[in-house]
Amino acid sequence: MNFIMKKYLLFFILYSLLATSGNAQTISQIIQSHFNGSYENYSQYYMKDDKIGATLPPDKFASNGFFKFDFNHGDFSAGFQLESYLPSTLGFFPIPADNKSKIVNKYFKYTQKKFSIQVGDFYEQFGNGLIFRSYENRQIGINNAIEGFKATAEPTSFLKTKFIYGKPREIFDYANAYVRGADAELDLVRLFTKKEDTKITTLSIGQSFISKYQEYTGPLDNFPKQVNANSTRIDFASNKITLNAEYATKSKDPHLTNGGSMKKGNAFQCSGDYTMNNLGFSVIFRSISNMEFKADRDQEYLSISPLNYLPSITKQHDNLTSNIYVYATQIKGETGVQSDLYYKIKPGTTLGGKYGTQIAVNFSYNNALNDSGNVLSFGKQKYSSDCGIDIKKKWNKKLETTLAYQNIFFNGSLQVASHSNVIANLIAASMLYKFANKTSIRFKVEHLFSDNDKKNWAAALTEFSIKSKYTLFASDLYNYGLTKNHYYNIGASVTEKSTRLSVGFGKQRDGLFCVGGVCRFLPASYGFTATLTTNFGY
Amino acid sequence: MKIIKKSIDFIFFIKNTTTSPKKMKNTLLLALLFISLKGMAQENLPSVKLKSVSGKIIDIKELANETKDTPLVISFWASWCVPCISELDNINDELESMQSIKKFSFFGVAIDDARTTKKVKSFVKGKGWNFDVLLDENSELKRALNITDVPHVLIIKNNKIVYQHTGYIAGEEVNLFEEIKKL
Missing domain, CATH: 1.20.5 (Single alpha-helices involved in coiled-coils or other helix-helix interfaces)
Structure with a gap:
């Protein structure tokens, strides 16, 4: 714990003594200081199950804890995050972090209306994240906060600028590299019109720049120690139409996972939507080539200190069976499109009923690039496709049903070279019934039809809730096509305001676990789990 | 307890x-x-500016200042979060009648990141939701308010968070409305 942290601590202690001995409200009003924070814990107890391939790790008990604390006094704020891994749960880090607790993030920030300055660890994103995004994802174990300095300035109503400098986090430490960058966005609507009631709500152009420097001691003469990335974007929005386009380039960036390739990287993304009352249509196209951008060129794992964010552009499903074949971005090169249509059949019509019927249709397609340097050259190899429809209907205040169909194509060779392609069809139906006095029951059944890989799967889930506070759940995912394995789970949860505790027991299959488009391979596991989340200070 | x-x-x-x-x-x-x-009130909301699907730029601090003693209800959600969508569908069905009984403002905050944020506007319009939704693409507001998971709903009155709830279980919207009515 460094000197600054000790000072914070001392202050917090004095404050808390004052707060507990006197009238907390009055004191907090006098010194105009406020606190808030949160705590999250995810723990697992592992047991052995040979049938599903769940082996025992050296430690049977694993636990990830996150304690975050923020303090604010007028325009100043400061805070920290303490993380503990006793040790980390399986698959959270490539190699489990052992019995370690550390204050990993700490910051001090001063905010004014037109500018802000932050020293310490910070998160930021430029544009769509094609060249830079620092963020945290606790479920998958990503935290690439930058330790250093960040400033934002809005000198006029039509110009926004950001500057960053620092070292990206690498698990408990920092990568041996420096990142610096700037981003500017010019709002053309505010520049040329004074009126707020213009029909065009957004018309802006943005430019970002990121440069990474990492020392090189190898034998090559012209080895690029510095990697630069640039991106340009444009945004347009009116009441009915939104359009966005971004083009990014990256200079020569030889690193471990691209085999030291000296190829430059580039990416192009454009998206648009059209909306009316009860109707929405959106489409996104993205093509990337050699865009893997990491803080540490020697890092083997993508999920450790990435600098940019390239999620897979496929729909994120919540079915137990649709998460068996999930597509992960082919970061070396891919081109893809995704589209969604949302429509609500008006309430009061024959098909709409009292509350209206909601329909969602989705389509996504990902392909190889023909020429890896050209993001507009579409190759012949198909990586994935997914199309489906969801119909949700609320019949009355008590009954609600959903029906879903999905067709999946998955290129098996992306995971293991010898694997064949998978074509699967999936149907899912669910029903929610609310009794009086806030008690409800939910049922869901699913079936995945496939002649490939592990063939057919079936799944069922039920949830029983009492007083909108306690929930009991049980589910089973059964592969009857090949392995005859059951992956069952039972559990309970209790929620009180902002605190939630849930416990479970069961089996998890191995496979890619993706959150927000970033995936990690999780080994099979069997045993108990417990999750606690809470926040405080309000 | x-x-x-x-x-x-x-x-x-x-x-x-x-x-x-x-x-x-x-x-x-x-x-x-x-x-x-635990139990101390946060009286100043952080200044975080977010763009909404209707094209406005909204600072949560200013929004809380403007609404004063009219309850301001903010629901954090994501387009991939099924319980969040159930909660907002049910709130949307009753929103008009609730607001005619007790005046309050309602906003959604979508924590969808670059993967799905581009579809949020069409999602909201296609659902026929009658409230504005702010886009918290890099979880800046979520983090500033120390929210861990979605769905998470907050009631703000006189610049203070007076109630919050995490998770959604069928019927929770009734509890939420009871809390709003108490204010």
Whole structure:
């Protein structure tokens, strides 16, 4: 714990003594200081199950804890995050972090209306994240906060600028590299019109720049120690139409996972939507080539200190069976499109009923690039496709049903070279019934039809809730096509305001676990789990 | 109940932070603080500016200042979160009738990141939701308010968070409305 942290601590202690001995409200009003924070814990107890391939790790008990604390006094704020891994749960880090607790993030920030300055660890994103995004994802174990300095300035109503400098986090430490960058966005609507009631709500152009420097001691003469990335974007929005386009380039960036390739990287993304009352249509196209951008060129794992964010552009499903074949971005090169249509059949019509019927249709397609340097050259190899429809209907205040169909194509060779392609069809139906006095029951059944890989799967889930506070759940995912394995789970949860505790027991299959488009391979596991989340200070 | 909750928090916290005697001391102090601070009110909301699907740029601090003693209800959600969508569908069905009984403002905050944020506007319009939704693409507001998971709903009155709830279980919208009516 460094000197600054000790000072914070001392202050917090004095404050808390004052707060507990006197009238907390009055004191907090006098010194105009406020606190808030949160705590999250995810723990697992592992047991052995040979049938599903769940082996025992050296430690049977694993636990990830996150304690975050923020303090604010007028325009100043400061805070920290303490993380503990006793040790980390399986698959959270490539190699489990052992019995370690550390204050990993700490910051001090001063905010004014037109500018802000932050020293310490910070998160930021430029544009769509094609060249830079620092963020945290606790479920998958990503935290690439930058330790250093960040400033934002809005000198006029039509110009926004950001500057960053620092070292990206690498698990408990920092990568041996420096990142610096700037981003500017010019709002053309505010520049040329004074009126707020213009029909065009957004018309802006943005430019970002990121440069990474990492020392090189190898034998090559012209080895690029510095990697630069640039991106340009444009945004347009009116009441009915939104359009966005971004083009990014990256200079020569030889690193471990691209085999030291000296190829430059580039990416192009454009998206648009059209909306009316009860109707929405959106489409996104993205093509990337050699865009893997990491803080540490020697890092083997993508999920450790990435600098940019390239999620897979496929729909994120919540079915137990649709998460068996999930597509992960082919970061070396891919081109893809995704589209969604949302429509609500008006309430009061024959098909709409009292509350209206909601329909969602989705389509996504990902392909190889023909020429890896050209993001507009579409190759012949198909990586994935997914199309489906969801119909949700609320019949009355008590009954609600959903029906879903999905067709999946998955290129098996992306995971293991010898694997064949998978074509699967999936149907899912669910029903929610609310009794009086806030008690409800939910049922869901699913079936995945496939002649490939592990063939057919079936799944069922039920949830029983009492007083909108306690929930009991049980589910089973059964592969009857090949392995005859059951992956069952039972559990309970209790929620009180902002605190939630849930416990479970069961089996998890191995496979890619993706959150927000970033995936990690999780080994099979069997045993108990417990999750606690809470926040405080309000 | 409160005491049990605090003890659970404390045990989990201590369990996870004991490595060296020095760390032990520091974390013990922090844990004590954590307990002593529970229940204190946050009276200043952080200044975080977000764009909404209707094209406005909204600063949450200013929004809370403007709404004054009219309850401001903010629901954090994501287009991939099924319970969030159920909650907002049910709130949307009753929103007009609730607001005719008790005046309050309602906003959604979508924590969808670059993967799905581009579809949020068409999602909201296609659902026929009658409220504005702010886009928290890099979880800036979510983090500033110390929200861990979605769905998470907050009621703000006179610049203060007076109620919050995490998760959604069918019927929770009735509890939420009861809380709003109390104010």
